Amino acid sequence: MDYKKLISDLIEEVLNINVYDSIEIPPDSNMGDFAFPCFKLAKELRKSPQSIAEDLKSKLSHESISKIEVVGAYLNFFIDKSKFSRDILFKVLKGKSQYGYSNYGENKTIIVEYSSPNIAKPFHIGHLFTTVVGNALYRIHKSQGYNVVGINYLGDWGTQFGKLIYAYKRWVNLDELEKNPISELFRIYVKFHDEVDKDPSLEDEGRKYFKMLEEGDEECRNLWKKFRDLSLCEFEKLYKVLGVKFDSYDGEAFFSDKIEDVVNEIDSKGLLVESLGARVVKLDDYNMPPCIIKKADGATIYATRDITAAIYRKKKYDFYKNIYVVGNPQALHFKQVFKTLELMGNDWAKDCVHVGFGLVKFKDKKLSSRKGEVILLEELLNMSIEKIKTVIDEKNPNLKNKEEVSQKVGIGAIVFNYLKMNRERDIIFDFDEVLSFEGETGPYVQYTFARAKSILRKSGVDIENLEFLKYLELLVDTNEISLIRVLGDFNNQIKSSIKFLEPSIITRYVIEVSKNFNKFYNSNNILNLNDENLKIARLILVYATTIVIKNALYLIGIETVDEM
């Protein structure tokens, strides 16, 4: 049963107002299981919050509600405990891997564009941020029945490819290219820029080759394709490790032959003006610098490709929302693009959303002394995996699949840290903290899960195939109820992470589940009980917790391990 709905229905019967979204879960269960802040209605009803609360209290009753209390402006509801436990656990145990899921988003298409690294350039720590945020938003939406399209909008077009072709023809080392394709491509690209300082005419060479590429010159096309294939192959390795998938790799190049039509359309709507030789859409009225559509040399740029891509996506997918997971430094770019789309008369421009995120910094001196751009992701992940392995060697030296466990927990720790805080905030990687088994970390949650699994193994009870119903009402102790309450809140948390496009809501939720589980585990006997029925009831709660932790971690892109 959805108690929030029950309470909001009861209130609606009296007041004729839907208050579902205002119903809260009090931080402390002594204050009730649910609460309704009456001050939200004071203005509308022209009554003091206290008198609204008193009035509601006298009019509400239901067999599943054992008590209603007025505390200040709050109306606190106490649910009949055994009924409550039974209802929630019943849903968890029936739902299993689908618990928390719904079809709330049915028939709506959500585009999540994420990762979008640049060809021939290193995949940097900022790209890992968009990759993990995007992957989480992808899975979170999918869990609620949305039709989700994951797009990797590769940075595979632009004048830099002319430079790269020139640099390749002059300086590439083929052995290196084979061993370490992205580093070698990046090396010759950097070299090009060093050489330009000495001989500025090289810029013209770069432009010339890009023009040839745009005009379809075969050699240039083949080289471009080679750079793209080599880079993608490297990126794929990382995606595989992270369990990240895309439905489309239509990047910037895909739109290169579709741009001209869009430029003409912008022009025909009278939006294009000449400015210092370039052609731009003026956005002064909206307090923004102009959106450049064509450069002085006639080349189209980043913004034009984005406008073209958005129009294409609307036609192809008829999206309900088109989400761009891209760092905060590009916030203005997206505002300009969305505004231009709107001025062109696309009312769906309002459905395009930029989901930004902060910068990534390191506490570790060795890492922070190097430029972010160059920190190789592999290095970051390997460091994490190695450190976790050391801890496991100490804690559980006889563990069988140590490699696999360290990999999952090590990578999970990094992903968890990226998704722990509001995404807009800068994050600081402090390895000691990120990898700690205590505190609000990935390893802490994973360890909690493994501990729960180990209790289930030791019990010898075939918990998954048990007639569980009759045991559920035995769970009435405070720690049990607190844990069950949190387990019951999963779907609400998912919905709110969709509302705010904020995966950290799930991350914090899974921390909350773990904390409550550990409290229950530390203060209640489970395996050493004489009362066989209570023991089974508690094991059922342990099992339900493993279901919820696993499902929640899955939504943020983290795999669990049964033992560690």
Ligand code: ARG
């Ligand atoms: N490739 C770009 C970069 O690495 C990010 C692309 C963002 N997406 C977009 N539609 N512009 O900075």
